[in-house]
Amino acid sequence: MESVSSFNVSAEIIIVGAGLAGSTLAAVLGQQGRRVILVDPRPSCPQVFKAEKLDVDQVQLLRKFGLLERLVPYSGRWNEVRLGYDGRIFKTLRVEQYGINYADMVNALRAKMPPVGRLPTGACRTHRQQRPRTARQAQRG
């Protein structure tokens, strides 16, 4: 994934904001063969405290989208949550959860997107099978 060098790129879908939502959407649509441009002022996600774990529902969704495996190397998994009170454990829940840093998660999703160049106003990312044609290339046919 790189920045684009001109505005002469085409896409079916432009996603503004390459946080977890935008990066996940771009990855899913890209897997479906859609030509997507993902725009964000930052070339990579900075270290911010915006998440410390993936909960059960999120794990299920990411697995369904085929994206969980990308994130597992950056995470730590736990399978059990124990609920306690006054020194006594009264319930044990079986779970599948992952501790993960937000920037690691977003950058892992962004990293799978092929490069295309840089827009003057900031970073622009695209997820597609082939590099976009410039307007000049399109004129040539």
Ligand SMILES: Cc1cc2nc3c(=O)[nH]c(=O)nc-3n(C[C@H](O)[C@H](O)[C@H](O)COP(=O)(O)OP(=O)(O)OC[C@H]3O[C@@H](n4cnc5c(N)ncnc54)[C@H](O)[C@@H]3O)c2cc1C
């Ligand atoms: C303290 C804290 C702890 C949290 N813990 C968890 C957790 O443990 N598990 C969990 O699942 N969720 C957690 N959350 C929630 C999680 O952080 C959000 O659900 C998630 O960040 C939402 O992702 P997003 O992509 O919508 O937004 P963001 O992550 O905010 O991404 C927005 C993106 O848009 C870009 N952007 C902004 N303006 C523009 C613009 N004008 N043009 C282009 N791009 C732009 C930004 O650069 C950024 O990359 C936590 C949140 C906080 C604050």
